[in-house]
Amino acid sequence: MRAPARRPARWRPAGYLFLLPALSVLVLFFLAAMAVLLSFSFERFVGGRFLPGTTTGNFTTFLGGHYYWNVIATTVKLGAVTTLLCALIGYPTAYALNAIRRPLVRNLCYFALFAPLLTSVIVRSYGWSLLLGDHGFINQVLLSLHTVRTPVPMLYEFSGVVIALVHILLPFMVFPVVSVLGQLDPVLELASADLGASRLQTFLRVTLPLTVQGLVVGCELVFALSISAFATPSLLGGGRVQVLPALIYNEVGGLNWPLAAVESYALLVLALAVIGIFTLLLRGPVARSRGAT
């Protein structure tokens, strides 16, 4: 049967008024700030003071420096690894949460999952330092079980930062997936089973494609938050994990605001580019899932 032709959308100006508060905040507090940063990025900062005139030297310093590209690479790597682990852990978690029928158990699980968001990032990071340190709980257990002879270096290493970020950002992966799973019509999975598909086939060919949209949103959120994380890499990276937000902070402290402005733009472009690529790569599955629903 042929689908009914869609009516052309009507222009409803009143509907756009609802966007006004959000747009106002965006323009006032984000775009205006970015405009100020852009003007800063062309300022001259030499010998510890601002000099008259403009320069593109801050951009050439940043783009031409091997060190800065290494920092960008570390930032992207941190975002990618954290996002991948959050997806691998978060999707099954969301699936399990969705399957739990008893409200009390489900709410307890939700609480355990979202509890990290109820405490300050500083407190959480110090908590991880107690667990991951050379003399921390995890290494004490490993040493007492004779699993290792010397403490496993986790704190002040890349691995420690990733562990802490995954813990902090996991809810941002789970929540969108749970939301999409909750909207999934169970009849579709039953129909798949009736047609002879195994549970794995049903998951891979029905459930996953229909929920991939939630996964994409979760990945975008986690990636954006992890590449812009400052406190966790600063406190748990021990200077060894150099990422763009920490670099920006250092430049601000050193009063080199022009270079900090360039680095801020680099972080923004990085986030937009990677999220754009992410969305493009998953456009097919998302479009298919939309068509199926």
Next chain:
Amino acid sequence: MARQLTRRDFLIMTSAAALAACGGTGASRTVSSSSGGKLPKGPVTVTMFVFLGGDLGKMPKAFAQDYMSRHPNVKIEIYEDSNTVGYPKMLAAKQTTPNQPLVNFGFFNAQTTAQGILDGMWNRLDYNAMPNVKDVLPIFRRDDRYGIGIGSDQLGLVYNTRLISPAPTSWTDLWDPKYRGKVTFFDYYWYPVYIAAKMNGGGLQNMQPGWDFWKAHAKQIRTIVTSNPQYLDVLSNGTAPLTSYFNGTALQWKGGGAPLEYVPPREGAISVPVYLQSVQGNTSDQNEVVTDIINQMLSPKWNQQWAVTSVEVPANQKVQLPDTMRSLPAFQRSTVEKLQTVDWTVVARNNADWRQKWDQDIKANI
């Protein structure tokens, strides 16, 4: 131009302080007069920059309470932060609202003082309107009158007494192979680079030998810390039991029960004066009050409180130091004679470049 601290000056300074301590002038019981009855009668609010952490806020806060009780029309608000974090905010405020500074006066280390001079941040003080200046050791007065010293700390070696024995004695211990992976520094800390530069043919004007040296020895560093609590933690729990840091902070940590000790290196510790500054953009009423406050903070009573809580050499020669303080290694004649002084203007001019080198040559290689 400010005078640099020389060994001779410091020797004179501490001898004078010791003399005052032994002689018992009795001046510490007196409270200095105000700056000559010029204080405004209407309500005035001023914000004081106070160092964040340790006991460094005790004396300024106690002073503020006392001053406000004696001057009901004056309200002193406290802005507590590190100079590193707070100064960029002050500069931002100066650029956006030059007549409404973030703070009106306060405590600033020598490096921030020098940076502030480059940025036009400070008012020149009228020493003639400050009766207590006559008792301030000359080395703490500035020829340019951009602020006035209230005390001086020193930088040396700090180590965990449970894990390092015998005690380190030299700056070279920081790169001794036996401490490989056991050293920690604050994030952006150019002092050991300066020492390495000096020992390898360079100096403050030519730090490259120091950067090259530390780039090759970056593996000595276990971790870089970003806050004082984190610093105390890694030093105390043994993650990184050796560092270079302030005598005053280390002794406050020790006083809190941490197994830490301060050692002045045999080549000489680095002296780090603290200045009181009045900020540009104040109203005339605020400037009157700030001048009076700074003058009173330099009185023997308040300067002694500052010296004791911050464990610093006091600026006022009439200050009587307690015996427990005078017996500390940092206050011994042999230590004072070897103190190294730094041209802070050179530091301020090169700070941004050095910070980049710190990130690129050292942090990237630890």
